[in-house]
Amino acid sequence: MLGFFKRKGLREELKENPNQPEKWLKLAEKENDGEALSNAIIYSNGNLVTEAVKIAKEKKLIEETLKHIPDSEKEIKALFAGLKEKENNKLSRARNFFETAFQSGNKKVKFFAGYNIAEILKEEGLNEEALKIVKQIEAITPDSEKKTLQKLKKELEEKTGKRKAGFFKTFKEGLKKTREALNFSVFKGREIDEELFEELEERLILADIGVKTSLQLIDELRKETKKRKLKTSDELLEVLKEKLKNLLSNYAGELRTENSPSVILVLGVNGVGKTTTIGKLAKQLKDKGKSVLLAAADTFRAAAIEQLEVWAERADVRIVKGSEGADPASVVFDAVQSLKARGEDILIVDTAGRLHNKDRLMKEIKKIKKVISREIPGEPSEILLVLDANTGQNAISQAKAFKEITDVTGIVLTKLDGTAKGGIVVAIASELKIPIKYIGIGEKIEDLRPFNPEEFVEELFS
Ligand SMILES: Nc1nc2c(ncn2[C@@H]2O[C@H](COP(=O)(O)OP(=O)(O)O)[C@@H](O)[C@H]2O)c(=O)[nH]1
Numbered sequence: 130m131l132g133f134f135k136r137k138g139l140r141e142e143l144k145e146n147p148n149q150p151e152k153w154l155k156l157a158e159k160e161n162d163g164e165a166l167s168n169a170i171i172y173s174n175g176n177l178v179t180e181a182v183k184i185a186k187e188k189k190l191i192e193e194t195l196k197h198i199p200d201s202e203k204e205i206k207a208l209f210a211g212l213k214e215k216e217n218n219k220l221s222r223a224r225n226f227f228e229t230a231f232q233s234g235n236k237k238v239k240f241f242a243g244y245n246i247a248e249i250l251k252e253e254g255l256n257e258e259a260l261k262i263v264k265q266i267e268a269i270t271p272d273s274e275k276k277t278l279q280k281l282k283k284e285l286e287e288k289t290g291k292r293k294a295g296f297f298k299t300f301k302e303g304l305k306k307t308r309e310a311l312n313f314s315v316f317k318g319r320e321i322d323e324e325l326f327e328e329l330e331e332r333l334i335l336a337d338i339g340v341k342t343s344l345q346l347i348d349e350l351r352k353e354t355k356k357r358k359l360k361t362s363d364e365l366l367e368v369l370k371e372k373l374k375n376l377l378s379n380y381a382g383e384l385r386t387e388n389s390p391s392v393i394l395v396l397g398v399n400g401v402g403k404t405t406t407i408g409k410l411a412k413q414l415k416d417k418g419k420s421v422l423l424a425a426a427d428t429f430r431a432a433a434i435e436q437l438e439v440w441a442e443r444a445d446v447r448i449v450k451g452s453e454g455a456d457p458a459s460v461v462f463d464a465v466q467s468l469k470a471r472g473e474d475i476l477i478v479d480t481a482g483r484l485h486n487k488d489r490l491m492k493e494i495k496k497i498k499k500v501i502s503r504e505i506p507g508e509p510s511e512i513l514l515v516l517d518a519n520t521g522q523n524a525i526s527q528a529k530a531f532k533e534i535t536d537v538t539g540i541v542l543t544k545l546d547g548t549a550k551g552g553i554v555v556a557i558a559s560e561l562k563i564p565i566k567y568i569g570i571g572e573k574i575e576d577l578r579p580f581n582p583e584e585f586v587e588e589l590f591s
């Protein structure tokens with residue numbers, strides 16, 4: 130009896146005061162009511178679409194809901210029309226509808242449309258295309274759907290050969306320690322107060338985002354809280370996420386390799402991961418169809434030359450080397466000649482970064498650059514500085530020292546997998562203003578990844 134009155138009560142209440150999307154949802158779920166479900170979506174401006182899609186599993190309810198969504202809500206209507214056609218197994222019609230819904234400005238509608246497109250493409254064996262869509266919607270995945278999307282992504286990566294089952298380290302694993310250090314989850318579901326700001330500030334500093342940048346971020350968050358009248362920590366975290374993405378996307382960039390031939394000069398102190406990075410990069414460029422040559426211009430130690438030889442073999446590319454103690458610039462000269470003679474695309478130069486003798490290093494780099502630009506005008510097109518994320522704030526000092534020696538076109542940040550100091554990425558962007566081009570998250574060839582700020586920030590908060 131009581132249940133009956135209650136239910137009746139809810140419907141009555143909504144008649145009088147319809148702008149209560151959560152209650153419409155409740156009613157829809159209880160009574161399998163398409164009109165209520167449509168109201169839940171419309172009154173929430175599409176924000177309850179995640180919950181609505183879950184409820185609308187049966188064909189009949191999907192059809193009922195579809196009838197009640199007004200035509201003016203073009204994308205939401207298309208989403209449900211797509212669900213209906215998919216249910217009827219009319220996949221190409223469904224896909225057309227989802228494509229329309231995919232244009233929605235509402236992230237949740239866009240996500241579900243994209244997810245369904247990816248599923249249909251997979252069904253049709255178009256795995257590459259499906260993976261492309263998955264990557265497009267990754268950054269807008271609602272929390273509740275993250276696992277599902279990652280599962281689909283993994284499957285597609287395995288199908289397209291981008292991942293050998295259970296072998297590659299995922300990006301998620303690579304950033305595990307930093308994510309744990311930041312541990313943003315403890316800030317969820319709280320009120321915004323002074324204590325929250327202080328804890329958050331401390332957390333940012335601990336993750337090596339840098340004192341200056343952390344203070345700046347917190348300051349901006351305080352202002353935004355007032356301006357946007359933020360109430361909960363969850364809203365605040367969303368704003369922080371936005372800020373980090375904006376900050377980082379100003380300092381991300383792709384490797385320039387359009388010129389043929391082009392030369393990439395790789396700098397950095399001993400042990401940061403130069404040779405390893407060069408090996409990984411050589412393999413990746415080769416897989417893209419480029420012909421690659423390596424120059425072993427770190428002639429300081431015989432072991433360094435041997436190590437590059439091992440990588441050349443692994444990546445199946447040629448190497449030019451001198452003997453231990455040879456003049457690095459003369460090795461580079463030989464390599465450039467060889468590159469030109471064979472008409473190869475890209476030369477990557479490994480160097481010895483003995484920063485303790487700055488004058489000597491400066492002269493050495495200057496000489497190498499001169500040899501290159503004399504033989505191939507306009508080159509080197511990239512001067513990459515490799516930094517080890519484990520060294521935290523020290524990496525910033527190293528970068529500053531190298532900037533005084535030569536111009537740097539991009540940064541490779543290695544060993545993010547072994548450190549909780551991944552926040553250094555943010556410090557690099559905000560303090561050095563040099564684009565981060567790659568990050569290293571392990572020792573294997575596949576563990577060098579182009580730096581993607583969206584993906585990076587999402588991982589930190591996941
Ligand atoms: N875990 C991890 N180790 C790395 C990464 N990059 C390089 N290393 C390791 O760091 C060590 C030094 O690398 P190496 O390339 O010889 O540094 P170089 O002296 O700058 O040439 C090696 O043991 C590499 O395997 C990375 O992204 N993650």
Ligand SMILES: [Mg+2]
Binds near residue numbers: 400403436
């Ligand atoms: Mg080396």
